[in-house]
Amino acid sequence: xxxxxxxxxxxxxxxxxxxxFVSCSNSKPDVLEQTGSVASAAASARTSAxxxxxxxxxxxxxxxxxxxxxPSFQEVPFFQEWQRRTGGSLKFIQPPxxxxxxxxxxxxASGELPDxxxxxWDSFPGGPEKAIADxxxxxxxxxxxxxxxxLRIYLDEHPEIDKQVKTGAGSYYVFPFxxxxxxxxxxxxxxxxxxxxxxxxLQTPETIDDWYTVxxxxxxxxxxxxxxxxxxxxxxxxxxxxxxxxxxxxxKKGFYLDEGRVKFGPLEPDYKSFLALFRKWYAEGLIDKxxxxxxxxxxxxxxxxxxxxxxxxxxxxxxGTWQPFVREKEPNAQFIPAxxxxxxxxxxxxxxxxxxxxxxxxxxxxxxxSPNVEAAARxxxxxxxxxxxxxxxxxxxxxxxxxxxxxxxxxxLILRNPDKLAPSQALAMYTRANYFGPFVQDxxxxxxxxxxxxxxxxxxxxxxxxxxxxxxTQVPKTEKESAEFxxxxxxxxxxxxxxxxxxxxxxxxxxxFEDFITQLRELRIERAIEIQETALER
Numbered sequence: 001x002x003x004x005x006x007x008x009x010x011x012x013x014x015x016x017x018x019x020x021f022v023s024c025s026n027s028k029p030d031v032l033e034q035t036g037s038v039a040s041a042a043a044s045a046r047t048s049a050x051x052x053x054x055x056x057x058x059x060x061x062x063x064x065x066x067x068x069x070x071p072s073f074q075e076v077p078f079f080q081e082w083q084r085r086t087g088g089s090l091k092f093i094q095p096p097x098x099x100x101x102x103x104x105x106x107x108x109a110s111g112e113l114p115d116x117x118x119x120x121w122d123s124f125p126g127g128p129e130k131a132i133a134d135x136x137x138x139x140x141x142x143x144x145x146x147x148x149x150x151l152r153i154y155l156d157e158h159p160e161i162d163k164q165v166k167t168g169a170g171s172y173y174v175f176p177f178x179x180x181x182x183x184x185x186x187x188x189x190x191x192x193x194x195x196x197x198x199x200x201x202l203q204t205p206e207t208i209d210d211w212y213t214v215x216x217x218x219x220x221x222x223x224x225x226x227x228x229x230x231x232x233x234x235x236x237x238x239x240x241x242x243x244x245x246x247x248x249x250x251x252k253k254g255f256y257l258d259e260g261r262v263k264f265g266p267l268e269p270d271y272k273s274f275l276a277l278f279r280k281w282y283a284e285g286l287i288d289k290x291x292x293x294x295x296x297x298x299x300x301x302x303x304x305x306x307x308x309x310x311x312x313x314x315x316x317x318x319x320g321t322w323q324p325f326v327r328e329k330e331p332n333a334q335f336i337p338a339x340x341x342x343x344x345x346x347x348x349x350x351x352x353x354x355x356x357x358x359x360x361x362x363x364x365x366x367x368x369x370s371p372n373v374e375a376a377a378r379x380x381x382x383x384x385x386x387x388x389x390x391x392x393x394x395x396x397x398x399x400x401x402x403x404x405x406x407x408x409x410x411x412x413l414i415l416r417n418p419d420k421l422a423p424s425q426a427l428a429m430y431t432r433a434n435y436f437g438p439f440v441q442d443x444x445x446x447x448x449x450x451x452x453x454x455x456x457x458x459x460x461x462x463x464x465x466x467x468x469x470x471x472x473t474q475v476p477k478t479e480k481e482s483a484e485f486x487x488x489x490x491x492x493x494x495x496x497x498x499x500x501x502x503x504x505x506x507x508x509x510x511x512x513f514e515d516f517i518t519q520l521r522e523l524r525i526e527r528a529i530e531i532q533e534t535a536l537e538r
Contacts, residue, residue, distance in 0.1 A: 243351025362436025
């Protein structure tokens with residue numbers, strides 16, 4: 001049976017077989033010079049009860065924007081200030097970039113667990129209830145009730161969120177990241193070089209045929225090496241999982257709702273049409289040859305260097321990061337949002353990136369073996385307090401923001417950084433607003449973060465889809481359902497990723513799709529769909 005453990009090896013073998021090579025590495029901006037000691041910043045209130053229990057250990061992967069400036073959490077001003085305000089002292093355990101899933105397995109197997117672990121626990125095999133039953137993380141119901149008054153108040157006031165952050169058995173398992181406004185749920189979509197379109201006399205692409213024309217022109221008339229690039233890490237084709245390109249065929253790469261029924265995109269005949277399209281584009285050099293290994297640093301390098309002219313990425317970390325850098329050398333450079341592609345002009349996109357208010361990312365669990373449960377809980381609860389809300393979203397008053405008419409307003413340190421950091425990078429130094437964590441995200445962050453008109457337009461363009469109609473509601477499963485579902489999907493997802501790449505790369509013929517469907521059924525994908533439907537009905 002295929003497993004996640006051998007996926008990397010499979011992908012690597014395919015890359016070797018295809019004689020691929022990794023693109024040029026990204027150049028990092030100068031290291032941030034502190035403009036003043038965090039300790040000397042304006043004082044803020046501590047939590048309702050000082051943790052004061054000595055050093056606490058905290059396991060988490062470091063965000064790419066922060067990692068491009070500082071090598072460790074301890075050097076990031078936000079984490080220094082969080083510790084100062086709460087009286088906690090954190091020892092950070094930092095896995096290698098893009099290897100969180102592999103690293104968490106090694107950590108859990110070691111038995112030496114830190115006090116806190118920031119991870120997508122919804123993806124744990126068997127679900128969060130299994131992680132609780134196996135003695136890895138705590139069931140937090142009593143802990144939240146006793147030591148997290150701020151989170152408790154928020155959940156009581158938002159019962160619809162409260163349902164989402166619990167398992168089917170009613171267990172709280174993390175201090176969650178919550179999007180506090182509906183407008184925060186769409187932040188990603190197709191991005192393209194508008195100045196190149198103008199130069200070539202082309203319009204912003206809307207249909208699949210339009211995209212083919214544009215990418216072909218980028219390749220042949222501008223000599224662009226990899227016209228379309230997107231993320232292939234942490235798993236292949238992750239850059240299009242929100243619905244870009246594949247959504248034009250009326251499906252998604254994962255689960256979705258269609259007229260009230262749960263469907264799995266790769267099981268549908270139209271997935272073959274999507275693979276045929278990407279197979280053709282790949283063979284013609286229109287898609288990055290390294291699509292299986294493109295991470296965020298490579299993506300940035302591709303778009304900033306001009307190696308690529310189109311991608312699928314975020315308004316902040318994409319448009320907001322790339323445009324300032326490129327304009328230093330090319331004053332007319334412009335990255336704009338493009339609508340999610342459709343097959344026929346005038347159609348409304350069926351899919352597009354659309355997150356949940358609680359999506360499972362950025363949640364922090366407390367280890368079942370932690371001797372510092374109260375201290376950890378009170379430190380995590382700080383993010384949901386009024387003072388903590390401002391720190392996590394806006395940073396340090398007088399340094400990264402100022403209050404103007406009761407509105408927390410970012411300073412030039414964030415929006416026009418003297419060290420030429422992009423706003424996304426500066427924010428990652430002083431806040432957690434643009435990369436998740438144990439707090440409620442504030443829409444006022446986004447109102448200022450999107451400083452470019454192209455970013456504001458992106459919110460409108462990318463939201464103009466029917467994604468909400470097809471979004472599979474987050475449905476808590478029982479421990480038994482989660483265990484069975486995870487076991488099935490581990491093999492299914494590996495098969496989908498492996499065969500998708502093989503067909504796109506031309507290693508397998510397109511006709512192999514029929515055998516692929518047979519294998520999916522043998523791996524019991526229909527049982528996984530049934531589990532999803534049962535949970536949904538319940």
